[in-house]
Amino acid sequence: MKVLFMGTPEIAATILEAIINSKHEVVGVVTQEDKPKGRGKVLAAPPVKEVAIKYGIEVFQPHIIKEPGAIERLRKFDADIFVVAAYGKILSKEILDIPKYGCINAHASLLPKYRGAAPIQWSIIDGEKVTGITIMQMDEGLDTGDMLFTKEVEISDEDTADTLYDKLSINGGGITVEALDKIEAGDVNPVKQDGTKATYAKMLDKSLGKLDFNKPAVEIERLVRGLNSWPGTYTYLNGKTLKIWKTKLSDYKANGEAGTVHSVENGRLFVNTQDEALEILEIQLEGKKRMDVKSFMLGYKLEEGEKLGQEVTNGR
Numbered sequence: 001m002k003v004l005f006m007g008t009p010e011i012a013a014t015i016l017e018a019i020i021n022s023k024h025e026v027v028g029v030v031t032q033e034d035k036p037k038g039r040g041k042v043l044a045a046p047p048v049k050e051v052a053i054k055y056g057i058e059v060f061q062p063h064i065i066k067e068p069g070a071i072e073r074l075r076k077f078d079a080d081i082f083v084v085a086a087y088g089k090i091l092s093k094e095i096l097d098i099p100k101y102g103c104i105n106a107h108a109s110l111l112p113k114y115r116g117a118a119p120i121q122w123s124i125i126d127g128e129k130v131t132g133i134t135i136m137q138m139d140e141g142l143d144t145g146d147m148l149f150t151k152e153v154e155i156s157d158e159d160t161a162d163t164l165y166d167k168l169s170i171n172g173g174g175i176t177v178e179a180l181d182k183i184e185a186g187d188v189n190p191v192k193q194d195g196t197k198a199t200y201a202k203m204l205d206k207s208l209g210k211l212d213f214n215k216p217a218v219e220i221e222r223l224v225r226g227l228n229s230w231p232g233t234y235t236y237l238n239g240k241t242l243k244i245w246k247t248k249l250s251d252y253k254a255n256g257e258a259g260t261v262h263s264v265e266n267g268r269l270f271v272n273t274q275d276e277a278l279e280i281l282e283i284q285l286e287g288k289k290r291m292d293v294k295s296f297m298l299g300y301k302l303e304e305g306e307k308l309g310q311e312v313t314n315g316r
Contacts, residue, residue: 001184004079004099005048006030011169012085013047015106018173019083020055024180028058028077030065032088066092074098081183083176084138093140101183103138106176108168110134110150112198115143120168121161122201125226127218129155131164133172135179137190144198146190148183151175160228209233211244213259213309217276221247235259236311237285245282245290252277259309261302267294271308 003026005016012031020026029052037044045053052059058077062070071094074082081101084091086108096103109119111134123131132152136145151174153167182188209231211220224233224247233244254272255262262270262277270277284290285300 001025001080001101001180002027002078003180004028004030004074004077004082005085006082006087006091007048007085008032008046008088009086010047011108011165011172012087013051014169015083015085015173015176016048016051018177019180020051020057022177022180024177024184026052026055026057027079028060030060030062030074030087033061033063065089065095071095071098081180083180085172085176090142091138096138096140104148104176104179104183105136105138105143105145106172107134107136107143108165108172109201110152111136111143111147112193112195114199114201116201117203119201120164121204121226123155123226124159124161124164125222127222131155131168133168133175135175136193144193144195146192148188148190149175149179158225160225162229204231206231211235211309213271213273213278215274217249217273217278220273220278221249235308237308239311240286242286242308243284243290244280245284246280248279248281250277250279256305257307259307261304261306261308263304264297264302267297269293269297269302 001024003019003024005019005026007016008031029048031046031048034043034045036042049059060073064070074095075098079099081099082103084103085106091103109123110132114122130152132150134147135149136147139145151171153171155164209227211233224244227233228245235242235244250270252262252270254276256272258272258274260272262272269280271280280293282290282292283296
């Protein structure tokens, strides 16, 4: 089939490359506009655009996908099907109705759970043991279309959002190609989603990363993994931002106020939470490099009872 691919980040780029290397023909790629990146604010192309350029595929980057000129451009690709993966913009019914086989979406969850913008991160934060990829027939709702195919992916106790992202990227390419093969052969059995079981994975922002040590240790540990590497989690140490990159559950019960240092043992740091002591493994103090706790404490002394989480305001 002739495929018009619509996507933006790395996970979409991996799926695009899998389609390119299949029997199907990618006639064009639609992605978001180049955006400033890094300290120099240099315009950077989305990962999907980079893959398209690599294979000499036409790229379309509309500012507003729903405007008449953009819709007409989409028609001119003359694709049999649109494949959407983390494009980041909502498609109108007029767009959904353009191709013969409609539009399918590769979504990084087992729908109807975790509809929305950040399914990978929230599946870890919520303590799920299994997630996956769902290929669905798109409709006008937010991830509400009929399910065509699903593939489960295990979430390990060590998975971060980044590692799970990589797992789903690899699996997403294969199941998307399989879906295209079966759609072309007429071998599909759409299944309606059970809306009563739907959950929503809301967008992430930096405020989510501020750690609250009054919560149970297991919830904090999952939050650290779920928001790694963006937006990340943090607390404060003597008024400076202290990023928390990696933690580990311990067998120690809390022995003091939540957010205070439980103990320091041979270069290991434990902090009190609501119920247990959480071991802090990798950190990054404001203005410093990311490092393991043992290296950090070679130059910074922490003592039992010292309080984390206190932000200095108004220069005090």
